[in-house]
Amino acid sequence: MRLIDERSTAFRAVVAAAPDLDAQVPTCPDWTLFDLVKHLGGGDRFWAAIVAAGPADGPPAEAVAARAALEVPREPEALPAWLAASTQLLLSALREVGPDADCWAWWSGLQTPRTAGGVARHRVQESAVHTYDAQLAAGAPQPLPVGVALDGVEEFLFTCVASPSAWPHKPTTFDFHATEGRSWRLTVDGDGARSTRIPAPTAAAGEGLDAAGVSIHGTAGELVIYLYDRIPAESLRLEGDPGLLDLLRAWEPGH
Known part of the structure; x- marks a missing residue:
């Protein structure tokens, strides 16, 4: 969970410093930086609801409803706070249930368990790769942390x-x-x-x-x-x- 927080903090720093949220993201050609913000923050909220819902055969209704009701502020000064709140919702859900708690996930379960721990591990990578995307859009991409x-x-x-x-x-x-x-x-x-x-x-x-x-x-x-x-x-x-x-x-x- 520490790594999710670290990568999310790095992502917010790029967003806070961005002069133009309508800048195109080269590695996500159909997206602007604002679209990337919506995707990552919305993803944190979506998976927070999935983890909290527990075992399910498909995306839980709570998670689907949260994604459908997603509201993202357009004001640049409000986005970092919204992103921080999104990440905290995910981290709180993960802490509440513990890493071994079962939940729905889209992957096969063959080598990554369909558990809160599996979700946490995957969200580290989502946050890391999209931080790279945001840095690239800002013209200053950084290598991913080695670990x-x-x-x-x-x-x-x-x-x-x-x-x-x-x-x-x-x-x-x-x-x-x-x-x-x-x-x-x-x-x-x-x-x-x-x-x-x-x-x-x-x-x-x-x-x-x-x-x-x-x-x-x-x-x-x-x-x-x-x-x-x-x-x-x-x-x-x-x-x-x-x-x-x-x-x-x-x-x-x-x-």
Whole structure:
């Protein structure tokens, strides 16, 4: 929860200093900075209602109603306070139920549990990536904090990619190597998609591991913003068949 608060504070700082809330967000081409504010603050309120509602088979009525009734102030001086209140609603809901409390979530539950703890981990990344988006719109993008980024690669693979749906192509693997010394392997086949940590790439560590279909190398922050489609694969160092990345990007498994 501390990391949600830290990234949300960084996001509010960009918003408070922005001279124009109608500035376009380059990494979200259809959105202005105001749209990004509405998305992140509204998302905090939406997930606060989801967590508070407890177990459910679909988006709880409380959360849907909160999103439908969302009112965002247009006055620039009021937005930081609205964002802060949005974040506090989420943090209060998370504290109230504890990390092991069940709740609805859109992901499969295969590698990320459908719990308040799973929601908290994902909201860290939402806040971090959208802070990067806002900084980019303001012309001063900053690297993601290393700890946030390292967890972000794994969180994306475990939450956004993991699926029991069959991979419709030849089975293969994708290796992601962060220069900070952590690596992951994503395996896709008829049983779906799942990821695991693997040894960092050294001559010794590579022994016993089959070569991946494609390997992606970069800082953890670069890997995260690539996975969230903010930069192209060509911005990173690739080994193997880069066409596999296009197949992975186009795949839409049912969660």
